[in-house]
Amino acid sequence: SSASRVQLEEFHRLEIKNGKPVWEVRAENAKYFPEELVTQVNKARLTLFQDKESNIAVSSDSARLKMTIGTISKATLEGNVRIVGDESLEVQAQSAEFDAATKIFYAPGDVSVLGPGYKTSGKGLKFFVDTGVAIWESKVESRFESKAKLPKGLNND
Numbered sequence: 001s002s003a004s005r006v007q008l009e010e011f012h013r014l015e016i017k018n019g020k021p022v023w024e025v026r027a028e029n030a031k032y033f034p035e036e037l038v039t040q041v042n043k044a045r046l047t048l049f050q051d052k053e054s055n056i057a058v059s060s061d062s063a064r065l066k067m068t069i070g071t072i073s074k075a076t077l078e079g080n081v082r083i084v085g086d087e088s089l090e091v092q093a094q095s096a097e098f099d100a101a102t103k104i105f106y107a108p109g110d111v112s113v114l115g116p117g118y119k120t121s122g123k124g125l126k127f128f129v130d131t132g133v134a135i136w137e138s139k140v141e142s143r144f145e146s147k148a149k150l151p152k153g154l155n156n157d
Contacts (some may be wrong), residue, residue: 011041015071021049022071023100025065039065046075048103054086056129058063058098058105072100081107083127088115091127091134097143102131111136 011030015022027041044063048056061079068138075098083091083105092114093107104126111125113134124137 011039023048025063025072027063037067039067041065044075045076046098050129052113057084058082060096074099078135085132089132090114105129117147119143 009029011025011027013025020062024047025041025046028043030039030041032039034133040062042062044058044060046058046063048058050056058081060077060081063078066074066076067076077096077098079094081091083096091107092103092112094109096105096107098105100139107125110121110128111124112119112121113125120136120140120142122136122140124145126135126157128134
C-alpha cells in the first residue's frame with residue numbers, strides 16, 4: 001500500500017441523490033490513498049438514510065471506505081462494530097463489510113443481535129438493510145425473555 005499524502009483531523013462526507021441524503025460518514029481522522037481510491041478513517045460513524053421512519057446507524061473503531069465515482073462502494077469495518085436500526089435491534093461484531101450497491105452487511109466472525117428481552121448470537125451473519133432480514137451461517141443460539149419485543153417491521157400491527 002502506498003503512503004497517504006492527504007490526512008485530515010476530522011472527516012465528514014454526505015451523499016445526496018435526488019435531493020435526499022443517501023448516506024453520511026463522520027470520523028475523527030482520515031487518510032486518503034489515491035492509488036487505491038480508499039479512505040482509511042478512525043472512530044467511524046456511518047448513517048444510511050432510509051425511506052422508512054428510522055435510519056441505520058453504524059459505528060466502528062476504524063473503516064476502509066472504497067470510493068467509486070464519488071460514492072462509497074464498499075466499507076470494511078474493524079473493531080467494535082455496531083449496527084443499530086432502531087431501539088429494538090442492534091447488531092454487534094468485531095468486523096463487517098458493507099456493500100453499498102446491494103445494501104448488505106456481512107460479518108464473518110462472532111455476531112450478536114440484541115433487543116429488548118432477546119439476544120441471538122452465532123457465527124457469520126448477512127444482514128439485508130432494505131428488508132431487515134438476517135441470515136446466519138452457523139452456531140446460532142437465541143434467548144428470549146417473556147418481555148421480549150419484536151423489532152419494528154416484523155410484527156403485524
